[in-house]
Amino acid sequence: MENFAIMEPFNLTFFIVTALFALILIGGTLVMRKKSDRAKRIVIASAAIVTLIGFIVYKYFLSLDAAYDKMTVVTTGGFNWWGELPLHLCNINMLLIPVAVLLNLQLLMSFCFFVGSICAALAIIMPGLGFDHYSIFLPRMLGYFGTHFMVVIMAIAIVSFGLYRPKFKDLLKTCGVITLITFCVFLIDLLLIYTGLYPNANYFYAMRPIGNPLLELFHGWIPLPFLYLIPCLLILVPYMALVTTGFWLVDKKNERSKSHE
Secondary structure, three states: OOOOOEEOOOOHHHHHHHHHHHHHHHHHHHHHOOOOHHHHHHHHHHHHHHHHHHHHHHHHHHHOOHHHHHHOHHHHOOOOHHHOOOOOHHHHHHHHHHHHHHOOOHHHHHHHHHHHHHHHHHHHHOOOOOOOOEEOOOHHHHHHHHHHHHHHHHHHHHHHOOOOOOOHHHHHHHHHHHHHHHHHHHHHHHHHHHOOOOOOOOHHHOOOOOOOHHHHHHHHHOOOOOHHHHHHHHHHHHHHHHHHHHHHHHHHHHHHHHHOO
16 A cells, blocks of 8 residues: 555556546536636636645645755755745746736736646656655645646636637747746845845756756756746747647637538
8 A cells, every 4th residue: 555655757646646636627627617707717716725725734844854854955955945935837827827817817827827737747747856756645745746736727727717718829928928937036046045045046947957957958058047948938839839729720620610500
């Protein structure tokens, strides 16, 4: 039973947990599909608030986790509350999703859908130090995977609930939003470093890649903080365009079907 609970990418436990969260998304979409937009916004915003509360509880237990503190001494100096603020990319989406849906901000919903879904999914597939090959019932594992799976669900729900539909005209502006948010977080990194509050600040990996092979490659091309992240758009833009093309093809098919009725 103990080995069964071990969570690592693409093992049995991973697929079971993924299936459970997928059922939540599918079930929620089916239940909410005929509800008003106001109800849909409230449901997504409420889910984000619950996720934020869970995130805070998770970080509290992480602060008590001596094994995690020992593991991260070399890379980040160990547990530090300044290093656990909700300023990583997935956490930013957790905070922005309720703002985007409640205020009906289309570009922000575009950002949350595209970036929140893929980045949280990547964090699940490639978990950080201390979150791979441990029991899913460890508080830090429950917190890490629970938070990231919920971000994926909420990001996709923005579209599956019908609050936003990807459009080609939004892609360039969405890239601008991504760049602006990343730059703002980079400034927070600089503030934490130069005030001495947290010398290892590296939210959004804006300062250094910390062993990420892809970011290491980009850092080799552009060995400058923040600027070395710009090539990430070479991956994100085609992904956004591909997803948007899929929605465009579906819309065109529906239009043809209606014209033949």
